[in-house]
Amino acid sequence: MHVLIIGAAGMLGTRLANHLAARGILNGTAIHHLTLADTVVPPTPAFQGAVTTLALDISHPDAAAQLIAARPEVIFHLAAIVSGQAEAEFTTGYAINFDASRALFEAIRLAATATTPYTPRLIFASSIAVFGTPFPAQIADDFHTTPRSSYGTQKAATELLLNDYTRRGFLDGIALRLPTICIRPGLPNRAASGFFSNILREPLVGQPANLPVPDTTRHWFTSPASAIGFFDHAASLTATMLGPQRSLNMPGLSATVAEQIEALRATAGTKAVALITRTPDPAIAALVNTWPQDFTPARAMGMGFRSETSFDQIIAAHIEDKLTPIT
Amino acid sequence: MHVLIIGAAGMLGTRLANHLAARGILNGTAIHHLTLADTVVPPTPAFQGAVTTLALDISHPDAAAQLIAARPEVIFHLAAIVSGQAEAEFTTGYAINFDASRALFEAIRLAATATTPYTPRLIFASSIAVFGTPFPAQIADDFHTTPRSSYGTQKAATELLLNDYTRRGFLDGIALRLPTICIRPGLPNRAASGFFSNILREPLVGQPANLPVPDTTRHWFTSPASAIGFFDHAASLTATMLGPQRSLNMPGLSATVAEQIEALRATAGTKAVALITRTPDPAIAALVNTWPQDFTPARAMGMGFRSETSFDQIIAAHIEDKLTPIT
Numbered sequence: 001m002h003v004l005i006i007g008a009a010g011m012l013g014t015r016l017a018n019h020l021a022a023r024g025i026l027n028g029t030a031i032h033h034l035t036l037a038d039t040v041v042p043p044t045p046a047f048q049g050a051v052t053t054l055a056l057d058i059s060h061p062d063a064a065a066q067l068i069a070a071r072p073e074v075i076f077h078l079a080a081i082v083s084g085q086a087e088a089e090f091t092t093g094y095a096i097n098f099d100a101s102r103a104l105f106e107a108i109r110l111a112a113t114a115t116t117p118y119t120p121r122l123i124f125a126s127s128i129a130v131f132g133t134p135f136p137a138q139i140a141d142d143f144h145t146t147p148r149s150s151y152g153t154q155k156a157a158t159e160l161l162l163n164d165y166t167r168r169g170f171l172d173g174i175a176l177r178l179p180t181i182c183i184r185p186g187l188p189n190r191a192a193s194g195f196f197s198n199i200l201r202e203p204l205v206g207q208p209a210n211l212p213v214p215d216t217t218r219h220w221f222t223s224p225a226s227a228i229g230f231f232d233h234a235a236s237l238t239a240t241m242l243g244p245q246r247s248l249n250m251p252g253l254s255a256t257v258a259e260q261i262e263a264l265r266a267t268a269g270t271k272a273v274a275l276i277t278r279t280p281d282p283a284i285a286a287l288v289n290t291w292p293q294d295f296t297p298a299r300a301m302g303m304g305f306r307s308e309t310s311f312d313q314i315i316a317a318h319i320e321d322k323l324t325p326i327t
Numbered sequence: 328m329h330v331l332i333i334g335a336a337g338m339l340g341t342r343l344a345n346h347l348a349a350r351g352i353l354n355g356t357a358i359h360h361l362t363l364a365d366t367v368v369p370p371t372p373a374f375q376g377a378v379t380t381l382a383l384d385i386s387h388p389d390a391a392a393q394l395i396a397a398r399p400e401v402i403f404h405l406a407a408i409v410s411g412q413a414e415a416e417f418t419t420g421y422a423i424n425f426d427a428s429r430a431l432f433e434a435i436r437l438a439a440t441a442t443t444p445y446t447p448r449l450i451f452a453s454s455i456a457v458f459g460t461p462f463p464a465q466i467a468d469d470f471h472t473t474p475r476s477s478y479g480t481q482k483a484a485t486e487l488l489l490n491d492y493t494r495r496g497f498l499d500g501i502a503l504r505l506p507t508i509c510i511r512p513g514l515p516n517r518a519a520s521g522f523f524s525n526i527l528r529e530p531l532v533g534q535p536a537n538l539p540v541p542d543t544t545r546h547w548f549t550s551p552a553s554a555i556g557f558f559d560h561a562a563s564l565t566a567t568m569l570g571p572q573r574s575l576n577m578p579g580l581s582a583t584v585a586e587q588i589e590a591l592r593a594t595a596g597t598k599a600v601a602l603i604t605r606t607p608d609p610a611i612a613a614l615v616n617t618w619p620q621d622f623t624p625a626r627a628m629g630m631g632f633r634s635e636t637s638f639d640q641i642i643a644a645h646i647e648d649k650l651t652p653i654t
Contacts, residue, residue, distance in 0.1 A: 147490075150491055160480050163480070
């Protein structure tokens with residue numbers, strides 16, 4: 001099996017590449033070839049099979065055809081610019097987060113011929129940003145997508161096309177609406193949700209971090225390791241299990257900032273908690289108030305997707321992750 | 328006020344142009360200029376102010392800029408190819424029903440400058456085709472859009488962009504999810520829903536018509552006159568009334584084919600009903616089974632949108648409409 005990861009130099013993409021390289025198998029089939037693509041050359045994981053790395057701009061007109069030239073059977077599409085950048089750079093956001101995805105779908109459609117059909121399983125990293133206020137305390141699987149950001153709009157529109165291309169038989173798509181990834185490793189990026197990770201990651205290594213919102217703020221989380229599990233599991237789902245609606249709300253953990261902090265205290269003590277400063281940022285607080293707080297992801301749970309059930313587990317996943325060198 | 332109708336030669340567009348020309352007023356403001364655009368030169372209604380007619384291909388790169396060159400304050404965007412054609416002609420469907428709408432939004436965004444802002448009210452003709460099975464017997468306002476057609480996908484994706492462009496302040500959009508228009512006047516088009524109108528319209532003038540689905544088939548309807556009322560009313564809604572979610576499920580009448588036929592019998596007698604033939608079409612029946620049957624359009628009702636409440640009224644609206652020459 002030939003597997004392509006688009007966005008393979010990103011936080012999740014790097015982990016997914018390492019995971020697949022280490023396992024060597026996906027949906028019960030041996031992987032013989034990994035193609036890893038991003039705007040920069042992605043790191044090459046240790047792997048028994050072939051690894052191809054590609055550095056390209058997915059918004060370039062030739063990029064999609066180049067990505068699928070070797071007809072990978074499974075495509076993980078994680079490439080995106082984050083919400084803060086998509087809000088700040090309107091046209092870039094649409095070009096990268098929507099048009100490039102559409103170009104990929106089109107390239108797949110056009111690559112198929114009567115004698116050589118081509119309908120790869122395409123697993124798309126969508127986001128709970130497709131949901132926006134007003135919404136109920138718990139969001140059900142059939143709740144409408146009313147994004148309050150350009151990023152969420154681009155993800156929701158891409159999902160619609162992914163579903164239509166799948167229905168028409170042009171590809172075999174699944175969109176995973178990921179919770180906020182926590183604890184996000186590494187340095188802060190332009191995601192406004194960064195503080196959810198910062199207030200744990202930094203104190204865990206003795207560094208201060210600011211909390212710009214009230215402790216009562218509730219949000220929806222999963223660990224990087226669980227997210228990688230989602231991608232792996234999605235490759236194994238059958239069309240019968242999935243049915244006509246290919247966008248899935250992933251499971252996660254609904255927790256308040258106070259619950260995050262209590263888990264930090266349980267793991268690292270009061271001295272770690274004392275490293276959290278509390279300078280409010282009304283702009284971030286206002287934005288966070290438009291984000292989902294909790295879900296009832298019955299469909300995905302029924303298909304076997306699983307996430308953490310406590311913040312202690314999420315912190316443990318982070319510590320485990322730090323013990324596993326990524327590059 | 329300068330009002331632009333895109334799709335002004337279509338069934339609804341022609342009626343909307345006549346309605347606005349006859350009233351001479353929209354949202355309490357006098358109309359001094361009507362621009363009517365379509366792929367063919369739209370009919371020119373009797374109007375005291377100026378009428379400009381435009382024949383253009385909205386998928387042409389220059390079309391959008393041409394349409395908004397005179398900066399109309401209110402834009403009614405009804406241009407589309409119908410569901411059957413969008414399903415048969417994949418790329419044409421996306422070009423006309425999605426890309427052309429997006430190009431219009433972009434042209435509006437780019438027309439605004441610091442010294443001359445431009446944020447027209449843009450009323451977009453969307454459709455209940457944004458909904459697809461599985462769904463409940465009655466669809467609520469917050470039910471997710473899971474189209475089972477390329478047409479519905481294109482409408483839903485356009486809605487997402489309309490909402491984002493509105494949120495960003497680039498335009499002032501409203502999407503009206505229209506029920507199936509019944510009784511649709513004139514000749515059958517490529518819409519698979521045509522029989523809902525055919526079985527009334529043709530017997531009313533002594534002509535036979537075929538019913539390809541069972542009498543128990545339930546669907547969601549409004550008259551052409553009510554649809555024109557929706558467009559007119561949408562021009563008057565304030566941002567406060569609308570809130571952040573600019574896509575609205577329009578009110579309608581949920582009725583079975585049997586109820587349609589009883590209304591035909593009440594108006595035109597048993598001889599008219601006898602003109603309905605019953606040759607089943609399993610393909611059409613299968614398609615219709617994926618269409619919505621009923622809604623609880625609380626938001627739109629709360630904003631004052633109104634439709635018929637019986638099929639007797641819908642037939643009466645058709646007879647009234649036939650007495651009002653359109654062109």
